[in-house]
Amino acid sequence: MGRAMLRIQGGKVYDPVHGLDGVRRDVCVADGRIVADVSGGRVIDATGMVVLPGGVDIHTHIAGAAINFAREMIPEDHRRAVALTRTPVRRAGIGGVTPSTFATGYMYASMGWTTIFEAAVPVLTAKHTHEELRDTPIVDKGCYLLIGNNEIVMDLLEAEDYERARHVVAWLVWAAKAYGLKAVNPGGVAAWKWGQNVKGLFEPVPGYQRVTPARLIAALAQIAEDLSLPHPLHLHCNQLGLPGNFATTLETMKLLEGRRAHLAHLQFHAYGGEDWSTFRSEAPRIAEYLNDHPNLTADAGAILFGDTVTVTADGPWQYLLYQLTGHKWGNMDIENETGCGIVPYAYRERSLVNAVQWAVGLELLLLVQDPWRIFLTTDHPNGGAFWRYPEIIRLLMDADYRRERLKALSPKVLKRIVLPDIDREYTLSEIVIITSAGPARALGLSQKGHLGVGADADIVIYDEHPDPGRMFGRPRYVIKAGEVVVEDGEIQKTVSGREFIVRPAYDETIEAFLQPLFEHYYTVSFANYPVELERIHSAEVYSWEEAVRQ
Amino acid sequence: MGGKPACTLGEVKNRADLIIYWGGNPAECHPRHFTKYTLTPKGKFTPNGRKDRTMVLVDIRETPSARAADIFLQIRPGRDFEVLTALRAIIKDQPVDPERVAQTGLTLDQLRDLAGRMKRARFGVMFFGMGLTMTRGKYMNSSAILTLAAELNAFTKFIAMPMRGHGNVTGADTVLRWTTGYPFGVCFNRGYPRYNPGEFSTIDLLVRGDVDAVLVVGADPAATMPQPAIEHLKRVPTIVLDPKVSTTMRIARVGILTAATGISAGGTVYRMDEVPIPLRPALRSPYPTDEEVLRRIRQTLAARTDE
Numbered sequence A: 001m002g003r004a005m006l007r008i009q010g011g012k013v014y015d016p017v018h019g020l021d022g023v024r025r026d027v028c029v030a031d032g033r034i035v036a037d038v039s040g041g042r043v044i045d046a047t048g049m050v051v052l053p054g055g056v057d058i059h060t061h062i063a064g065a066a067i068n069f070a071r072e073m074i075p076e077d078h079r080r081a082v083a084l085t086r087t088p089v090r091r092a093g094i095g096g097v098t099p100s101t102f103a104t105g106y107m108y109a110s111m112g113w114t115t116i117f118e119a120a121v122p123v124l125t126a127k128h129t130h131e132e133l134r135d136t137p138i139v140d141k142g143c144y145l146l147i148g149n150n151e152i153v154m155d156l157l158e159a160e161d162y163e164r165a166r167h168v169v170a171w172l173v174w175a176a177k178a179y180g181l182k183a184v185n186p187g188g189v190a191a192w193k194w195g196q197n198v199k200g201l202f203e204p205v206p207g208y209q210r211v212t213p214a215r216l217i218a219a220l221a222q223i224a225e226d227l228s229l230p231h232p233l234h235l236h237c238n239q240l241g242l243p244g245n246f247a248t249t250l251e252t253m254k255l256l257e258g259r260r261a262h263l264a265h266l267q268f269h270a271y272g273g274e275d276w277s278t279f280r281s282e283a284p285r286i287a288e289y290l291n292d293h294p295n296l297t298a299d300a301g302a303i304l305f306g307d308t309v310t311v312t313a314d315g316p317w318q319y320l321l322y323q324l325t326g327h328k329w330g331n332m333d334i335e336n337e338t339g340c341g342i343v344p345y346a347y348r349e350r351s352l353v354n355a356v357q358w359a360v361g362l363e364l365l366l367l368v369q370d371p372w373r374i375f376l377t378t379d380h381p382n383g384g385a386f387w388r389y390p391e392i393i394r395l396l397m398d399a400d401y402r403r404e405r406l407k408a409l410s411p412k413v414l415k416r417i418v419l420p421d422i423d424r425e426y427t428l429s430e431i432v433i434i435t436s437a438g439p440a441r442a443l444g445l446s447q448k449g450h451l452g453v454g455a456d457a458d459i460v461i462y463d464e465h466p467d468p469g470r471m472f473g474r475p476r477y478v479i480k481a482g483e484v485v486v487e488d489g490e491i492q493k494t495v496s497g498r499e500f501i502v503r504p505a506y507d508e509t510i511e512a513f514l515q516p517l518f519e520h521y522y523t524v525s526f527a528n529y530p531v532e533l534e535r536i537h538s539a540e541v542y543s544w545e546e547a548v549r550q
Numbered sequence B: 001m002g003g004k005p006a007c008t009l010g011e012v013k014n015r016a017d018l019i020i021y022w023g024g025n026p027a028e029c030h031p032r033h034f035t036k037y038t039l040t041p042k043g044k045f046t047p048n049g050r051k052d053r054t055m056v057l058v059d060i061r062e063t064p065s066a067r068a069a070d071i072f073l074q075i076r077p078g079r080d081f082e083v084l085t086a087l088r089a090i091i092k093d094q095p096v097d098p099e100r101v102a103q104t105g106l107t108l109d110q111l112r113d114l115a116g117r118m119k120r121a122r123f124g125v126m127f128f129g130m131g132l133t134m135t136r137g138k139y140m141n142s143s144a145i146l147t148l149a150a151e152l153n154a155f156t157k158f159i160a161m162p163m164r165g166h167g168n169v170t171g172a173d174t175v176l177r178w179t180t181g182y183p184f185g186v187c188f189n190r191g192y193p194r195y196n197p198g199e200f201s202t203i204d205l206l207v208r209g210d211v212d213a214v215l216v217v218g219a220d221p222a223a224t225m226p227q228p229a230i231e232h233l234k235r236v237p238t239i240v241l242d243p244k245v246s247t248t249m250r251i252a253r254v255g256i257l258t259a260a261t262g263i264s265a266g267g268t269v270y271r272m273d274e275v276p277i278p279l280r281p282a283l284r285s286p287y288p289t290d291e292e293v294l295r296r297i298r299q300t301l302a303a304r305t306d307e
């Protein structure tokens, strides 16, 4: 390959996978990977700096029809956004809460994040998603297929034909060129096609007798396991955002006993109270359950105060949010597969509900004891833009700062949260786990999230600084696949990242079953439905056999 | 308050039992719309096809599309906004001024009947065309029909979607949005994207003479734009890429014939509902594709800057 060799010398290395907690040692790179030693090549003097594996975002919305719809809905945000001027190494773009694709790559990289996963992709518009991912430079990426409201799968489960459902799901993963399975408000989004939602986990989805959210969740979690997908079912639980929804979340977690699953943006699912006026945190109950059940991982979906836009496949919730805010509403239902809703939103410190939400995100991160099972996300842009992650890191590492921020909240809020009673402060190693090592492990990406020999040389180097918000906001160097892409927080070089795709095993005859259904239910031809592999640049395909080996 | 309640066309095929075309003539302008997506196809929850659906046409004149409609409502030119506002009131059981209704060319009974059908529909959809969006009060009209559809969701499922133009307008809009944040009218003269329709849209730039070179790809502005814009195209170096010798190519400094997209050049077209469809060329062309030409121009320019 002949790509430049590199030695990072004298830095304090944080590599929790290998038990390195600020140990001074050299990190060597050749041909895009970490190696034991190099002779020659560039030397970076990292004295006074910390050396970490690049960040991994397990749940973000950065590419495809939904986020592009959001871009259309908020021109007012674009005008106040950071403008990225074109330079010889960087294309023009805009930042803000829905950065343009090139800007997304630059902004993640300039923060030290080198791998990101788009969390919601319909098959029907997956070509669009992959086009945008291709235009998102530097970072490696992948995406999850929206499967929780797929009517062909639901019809098969209604007929209790689990076997065939599994083959269909496997076929769809490959058709979408996805990496994993995502279920959003299972059954509820399908109900939204008639303007309805599901009630609880155990009542049938409208139009079905046997299919309930509970059955859907159990079946899809099982399918993810049976297909040996590297990442388990990625679940956006039912009742997102609603007072008292923690009970649904607990019931869902109980359903998943004995199976692996990842719970997305848990903050939005950990609320108590009977209505908006009695809204309160139930983070301790949710964290306690998670602590006792190692089959589950979660990401925080923390919120930060300020303006943003909410983007989710959860159509019925977005309609409700539109009614609550009375502002703008975008909706895009995707035939036979899923939905999508867009609502611009501002989280206000003075709003009781928003203040509780802010606390719940931090409480979950602080109360889940095992950092390997809870990861830092804001469900970008839903809880706040990804480029605000350093603010959350500071809140986690600095209890005094947290107390300072709590002073701004009304005393009414303080009675509904437990954050004031929590003294825990994250260590830097723990931050590396929740931002890199943990999500990489949950994704089954053995080459990410650590600095051991053979790992991808995705490395971030920060000047040590007492304020972690400052430190994480501006890396000194970011190295992607062995190339120095960022120096002093500025893009130096644009490389293109890879895309991770899984090809699960399925019976090829499933196409003969699908095609006639397809011609009846869809408006595009069967041949035009799957994403062509050639459409994806630098695809890294995990075939079924490899996935099993992991 | 504003909404944009939309869906892909398969949702209409599978579910819609009330289909309203407003200010458009799909029978002539989008001939496949009726048979592929909206009226006649038998969908998952519309097993009897046309029999399961009611079609309403709202327009200022009786176009050929009226023949396909169950109900034709002829309104006076420029009265769309009043009709939409009255419908918004009626569905919420608010009083409406009969005199204002009378000015629209429709009766209150007709409006009440339509409002009733909208609320009783299982799945209603309004497709609106240039007759609504390009007439007096165009922004107000679009906003009113979208808001009406959003408000109808308090009673049933309701969608409203614009009937977009031909070619790959939606595709251009989609790509520009992901690369710059904006759908059209984007200016890069400060090194980053800025958006201001009216200031940076093509016609305005040409009429004001603000541009000193023009590259036209797959469009024929000289056939449709106002004369002062065309005059400016003639004045400055204009380069046209087109599979045929278009009106614009005739007045351009440079014309390059390219392979016809969809016939002899591949690519992706975005349907009006933003569903991407791959194009598979059936024929070979002696001409290069638009993409090849643009790439070569760019490479040549890059080589010159390096010198």
Ligand SMILES: [Zn+2]
Pocket: A059, A060, A061, A119, A264, A265, A312, A379, A382
């Ligand atoms: Zn999400």
